[in-house]
Amino acid sequence: MIGQLDNELGEAREAICGHPAGGQRLSRSLLCEFALTQWGDSVVWVPMLATMRDRVNNPRLRQALDANLRCEAGVDALRSHVTLCRQFVMSLGLQPGLIPSRTRLGGYASAMTDITPLLTEPQIAGWILASESLVPALFTSVIDQFRQAGADIAYLVEHISVDDEEHAQWMRKASIELISTGGGPAFGQILFGARLAARATISVLDTLYALSLGE
Numbered sequence: 001m002i003g004q005l006d007n008e009l010g011e012a013r014e015a016i017c018g019h020p021a022g023g024q025r026l027s028r029s030l031l032c033e034f035a036l037t038q039w040g041d042s043v044v045w046v047p048m049l050a051t052m053r054d055r056v057n058n059p060r061l062r063q064a065l066d067a068n069l070r071c072e073a074g075v076d077a078l079r080s081h082v083t084l085c086r087q088f089v090m091s092l093g094l095q096p097g098l099i100p101s102r103t104r105l106g107g108y109a110s111a112m113t114d115i116t117p118l119l120t121e122p123q124i125a126g127w128i129l130a131s132e133s134l135v136p137a138l139f140t141s142v143i144d145q146f147r148q149a150g151a152d153i154a155y156l157v158e159h160i161s162v163d164d165e166e167h168a169q170w171m172r173k174a175s176i177e178l179i180s181t182g183g184g185p186a187f188g189q190i191l192f193g194a195r196l197a198a199r200a201t202i203s204v205l206d207t208l209y210a211l212s213l214g215e
């Protein structure tokens with residue numbers, strides 16, 4: 001069953017890597033909007049993980065969420081991902097408030113993130129597994145344009161290297177364990193959560209592409 005999940009994540013990764021938005025020359029205003037979308041995501045990620053972590057019972061999933069949470073909040077690191085994201089946004093000349101304003105790119109993803117308190121334990125595992133697996137591809141598709149724009153890309157670099165290698169692997173192990181105890185129904189829920197996260201990630205590029213065509 002985990003093979004089917006791996007295949008679907010692979011297909012979603014290919015959709016992101018081959019997305020036409022990645023081949024577009026993006027305007028500075030769209031780059032800023034993408035960065036602010038990441039800021040909104042970054043600010044909400046810590047409370048989202050915290051509420052998820054407190055709701056799950058599976059020890060491995062709980063441990064994986066806890067480790068992810070510590071990483072986002074910078075408990076064991078010099079700087080939190082939230083600070084890295086703020087520096088990324090500020091390097092583009094923006095002053096992000098702690099309560100982020102909604103962006104056109106993040107509308108669908110925000111709506112999806114907003115319903116995460118309703119997710120079941122296996123759905124949480126799928127949601128985080130797909131999110132962490134696909135963020136590196138998303139950031140890879142735009143990183144060169146931010147580098148050329150002179151942005152501080154440490155936030156993007158950190159996620160390209162850490163999310164897929166560490167965070168996603170923790171969630172994959174937790175998912176395998178949930179499937180071994182919960183069987184087919186648990187797998188179905190993991191797949192559901194993963195598909196929601198994949199749609200949310202791809203929606204950012206879909207909207208970015210539409211907006212770039214209109215400029």
Ligand SMILES: [Fe+2]
Binds near residue numbers: 071072081159
């Ligand atoms: Fe992060």
